[in-house]
Amino acid sequence: MPQIDVCLSPELYKLCDQENSIVVVIDILRATSAICTAFEFGVDKVIPVDSVEKAQEYKDKGFLVGAERNGKMLEGFDFGNSPYSYTDPRIKNQPVVITTTNGTRAIELAKNNHMVVIGAFTNISALCEWLADQNKDVLLLCSGWKGRTNLEDSMFAGAVVDRLFEHPTYDESYSDAALAARHLFLLAEEDPQVFLRNSSHRQRLADLNLKEDIKYSLQVDKTEVIPVLRDGELVRLEVEKPSAAKS
Amino acid sequence: MPQIDVCLSPELYKLCDQENSIVVVIDILRATSAICTAFEFGVDKVIPVDSVEKAQEYKDKGFLVGAERNGKMLEGFDFGNSPYSYTDPRIKNQPVVITTTNGTRAIELAKNNHMVVIGAFTNISALCEWLADQNKDVLLLCSGWKGRTNLEDSMFAGAVVDRLFEHPTYDESYSDAALAARHLFLLAEEDPQVFLRNSSHRQRLADLNLKEDIKYSLQVDKTEVIPVLRDGELVRLEVEKPSAAKS
Numbered sequence: 001m002p003q004i005d006v007c008l009s010p011e012l013y014k015l016c017d018q019e020n021s022i023v024v025v026i027d028i029l030r031a032t033s034a035i036c037t038a039f040e041f042g043v044d045k046v047i048p049v050d051s052v053e054k055a056q057e058y059k060d061k062g063f064l065v066g067a068e069r070n071g072k073m074l075e076g077f078d079f080g081n082s083p084y085s086y087t088d089p090r091i092k093n094q095p096v097v098i099t100t101t102n103g104t105r106a107i108e109l110a111k112n113n114h115m116v117v118i119g120a121f122t123n124i125s126a127l128c129e130w131l132a133d134q135n136k137d138v139l140l141l142c143s144g145w146k147g148r149t150n151l152e153d154s155m156f157a158g159a160v161v162d163r164l165f166e167h168p169t170y171d172e173s174y175s176d177a178a179l180a181a182r183h184l185f186l187l188a189e190e191d192p193q194v195f196l197r198n199s200s201h202r203q204r205l206a207d208l209n210l211k212e213d214i215k216y217s218l219q220v221d222k223t224e225v226i227p228v229l230r231d232g233e234l235v236r237l238e239v240e241k242p243s244a245a246k247s
Numbered sequence: 248m249p250q251i252d253v254c255l256s257p258e259l260y261k262l263c264d265q266e267n268s269i270v271v272v273i274d275i276l277r278a279t280s281a282i283c284t285a286f287e288f289g290v291d292k293v294i295p296v297d298s299v300e301k302a303q304e305y306k307d308k309g310f311l312v313g314a315e316r317n318g319k320m321l322e323g324f325d326f327g328n329s330p331y332s333y334t335d336p337r338i339k340n341q342p343v344v345i346t347t348t349n350g351t352r353a354i355e356l357a358k359n360n361h362m363v364v365i366g367a368f369t370n371i372s373a374l375c376e377w378l379a380d381q382n383k384d385v386l387l388l389c390s391g392w393k394g395r396t397n398l399e400d401s402m403f404a405g406a407v408v409d410r411l412f413e414h415p416t417y418d419e420s421y422s423d424a425a426l427a428a429r430h431l432f433l434l435a436e437e438d439p440q441v442f443l444r445n446s447s448h449r450q451r452l453a454d455l456n457l458k459e460d461i462k463y464s465l466q467v468d469k470t471e472v473i474p475v476l477r478d479g480e481l482v483r484l485e486v487e488k489p490s491a492a493k494s
Contacts, residue, residue: 008396015394147262148253150423176398176446180431182290187430199423 030105158185278350405432
């Protein structure tokens with residue numbers, strides 16, 4: 001039976017079974033939330049790149065480019081990684097290039113896997129319903145912060161585990177990382193903002209006056225799009241059949 | 248102010264600030280619980296080695312040697328890593344050599360740090376009272392299982408964070424890993440055995456019929472000894488003054 005596993009940091013990715021897994025890349029604050037927002041607002045595709053140099057090359061060619069390092073938008077680019085940036089009408093039917101401190105690096109790490117999709121609270125129901133129909137191993141890859149575990153990505157991974165827990169498709173035996181993530185989600189579920197109040201990321205972001213981004217990123221089901229990586233570009237996944245397995 | 252941090256896996260050790268930290272090595276099931284038991288039962292010193300070959304060299308020289316891989320005692324050695332093994336009267340005033348799948352590897356990883364001590368539920372109060380008096384950064388290093396995070400080590404790290412939480416000595420800003428570990432401990436606190444019931448380690452150990460070891464390893468305060476690494480050997484830490492700071 002297929003299994004659901006959680007990788008709490010990109011540094012642990014090599015220890016996880018990924019070869020035949022669907023890898024869900026998670027960077028709640030804020031790359032994957034921003035990517036889902038871009039699709040919600042009609043972007044044609046999102047091209048993730050893992051360095052500022054590559055982002056600059058695209059910028060020089062006239063692309064719209066988002067670039068963030070250490071929580072701040074880099075000067076000379078169009079966007080940072082705030083989800084609000086990607087509500088900009090200019091992105092409609094256009095490609096957007098993005099590079100971020102953590103999220104695009106996790107995508108880069110997983111890119112040779114047979115299937116990579118993007119997860120965020122903003123697309124969680126669509127994602128989980130689709131996953132439940134796949135009958136495949138799932139690896140929830142938390143981007144963390146510079147290789148370290150963070151609460152928001154772990155909590156989201158736990159939310160996905162929780163939605164698929166006891167689903168007849170999946171093996172009942174979960175890794176400790178998956179169980180730990182689910183415990184964190186169940187603790188956080190009632191009020192995720194309060195749960196994150198003391199997190200190190202929240203403290204980082206508070207310095208940057210970005211409370212609104214957190215609030216935005218914790219909203220569920222703003223979009224039904226599941227971004228999927230095809231030939232290095234994120235495009236809308238065509239969901240083949242309506243799911244009957246809402247858990 | 249000094250900080251308390253948690254490293255959820257040896258794979259993340261390089262990302263943690265350790266240079267001036269007291270590193271507490273944690274392998275609840277079962278290496279660090281076993282080492283504490285050995286001291287409780289009068290061992291002179293414990294020599295941790297990171298390979299079966301090195302353990303065999305000591306065995307050939309006539310030392311008492313514990314050797315475990317994948318949860319099982321290796322043939323030809325005196326002990327595995329069950330805490331019960333180390334209640335053997337033969338160890339009194341003798342050195343014992345030990346190699347295990349995870350715990351001794353974590354010790355090896357941390358050995359060049361300026362101070363490495365051994366933590367387990369069985370010495371938790373002595374450990375925490377001593378830590379509270381040191382005014383030093385503390386890094387709680389979870390051995391995990393072959394590099395992966397496990398619930399029992401994370402939960403113990405969280406128990407230490409919880410005991411020192413809001414202690415006036417320590418900085419109030421905790422890493423997300425430390426907060427996550429503390430959350431797990433608070434969930435587990437009421438009944439750690441039930442909490443661990445579904446853990447992957449528990450399933451592994453159940454196969455090996457080692458329930459009793461789990462029960463033993465979850466007991467608190469069986470000993471006041473804090474094993475400390477000096478020149479590659481674990482000896483009793485001489486605690487210089489009685490602690491006034493019981494939290």
